[in-house]
Amino acid sequence: MNGSQEELELAERFEIAFNQIHQQLKAINGFPKNDNFMELVQRSKQKHSVIRHYFDNLKQYAKLRNALVHEKIRDDYYIAYPHREVVEEIEKIKQTLDQPPKAIEVATRPVLFFKTDSHLTKIVEAFNRFKVSQFPIYGDNQRFLGLLTNDGVVRWLSQNMQKGCIELEDVRAADILKLEKNHNVRFLSENNSIFDLESSFERSFEQKQKLKAVIITADGSQHNKPLGIVTTWDLIKIDRYGDES
Incomplete structure (x- = not known):
């Protein structure tokens, strides 16, 4: 029949x-x-x-x-x-x-970032308040200069302690960046998908280069305002995304 x-x-x-x-x-x-x-x-x-x-x-x-x-x-x-x-x-x-979720949907937003002349005391306060381990640092004209991490701050403190005391009043983000490692950071545009985001981490893993963060800007340029940031911790959100959709 x-x-x-x-x-x-x-x-x-x-x-x-x-x-x-x-x-x-x-x-x-x-x-x-x-x-x-x-x-x-x-x-x-x-x-x-x-x-x-x-x-x-x-x-x-x-x-x-x-x-x-x-x-x-x-x-x-x-x-x-x-x-x-x-x-x-x-x-x-x-x-x-056909239309996978955008990477920006799982990114941490808004992005808290600092300038090279930002005081270290403000950055340390932000580390404590927001419970994160890194902040993007920008120079003039939104020029990305690198990530400032809590490890970098500890490294600077250990090298500048004198008799158990450290003077922080005039220490700026630029001073810490000098001691930071060359962290692997990639950039995506706000139109890139979760697939593009996951592929960025996958390629870095295959190349044995730990990807510290993916920063999302309007057009994927590293010298534009950051709209979102994704770390390995944020990847957990992607696995949960389908359950929420």
Whole structure:
């Protein structure tokens, strides 16, 4: 017995969404020779939170798709039909991959930053108040100069203590930056996606260069006002993002 018109339409919608997701997975993985759907899902799961979030669903949809395509009796007859809820869910996943959340949505905002002439006392107060470990430092014309970290402050203090005392009144951010390590910082624009953000951390990991932070500006230039900042701690937000959407 043939399926109803509604069932046939649901099956067609499911196949279309599945094929589009398959193409998106190929693109995410650089169109590898092995483009098996589940192989791509497994590979993408390691890199992207959206795929991790929908992993179990995608695994089940792959089985359903195989049943629809490979066990199809004729063009208008399937041995099973997807429920409307399943079709709507796979279309939702496809839409999410089409338009993934923006990196700025999981970034810490607004960004608290300091100038090179900012007093160290103000910076130390900010460390204590906001419970963070680093602040971007900017020079003239919003020129990014580096990250000032609590480790850098401790390093400066240890080198400038005399008889158990330290004079902080005239110490500026620029003085601390001289002792800071060359921290790995990357920049993204406010239009970049979570995929772009995760790829930045993934590339740094592959290059064995710890990425200290990703700073988001309007156009991705490092010399524009910071709109958001993402650290490894903020990546936890990405894994939770799908649960909140």
